[in-house]
Amino acid sequence: MAVGIWPTTLFVANPAFAQGFDNREWWMSNWGWGHMAFGGVMMVVFWGGIILLVVLLARGFGGGERRDAPSRQSPIDILQERFAKGEIDQKEYDDRRRTLFGTR
Numbered sequence: 001m002a003v004g005i006w007p008t009t010l011f012v013a014n015p016a017f018a019q020g021f022d023n024r025e026w027w028m029s030n031w032g033w034g035h036m037a038f039g040g041v042m043m044v045v046f047w048g049g050i051i052l053l054v055v056l057l058a059r060g061f062g063g064g065e066r067r068d069a070p071s072r073q074s075p076i077d078i079l080q081e082r083f084a085k086g087e088i089d090q091k092e093y094d095d096r097r098r099t100l101f102g103t104r
Contacts, residue, residue, distance in 0.1 A: 075100055 073081075079100065083093040 076097070079088075079093065079096055082088050083090075088096070
């Protein structure tokens with residue numbers, strides 16, 4: 001009985017046969033190829049969005065330590081720090097300070 005219903009369902013469910021197939025191309029013959037290009041673009045957008053979402057979630061919930069950019073110190077700050085640590089003496093500090101500021 002199921003074998004007898006299948007051919008009828010094929011012809012009734014198919015719009016080309018329901019409209020009467022009169023030597024035309026199949027039912028989407030007047031649509032052109034635009035819908036296929038749109039579908040391809042939307043597929044790339046969809047999967048790109050899914051991948052982006054996964055990457056953002058992985059970064060947001062990752063247990064890794066965040067590394068911020070180190071603060072940039074000015075040359076005079078580095079010079080003062082070295083002098084305070086005792087790495088350079090007063091004479092060398094004065095010479096380098098004069099070199100930085102261009103004074104004699």
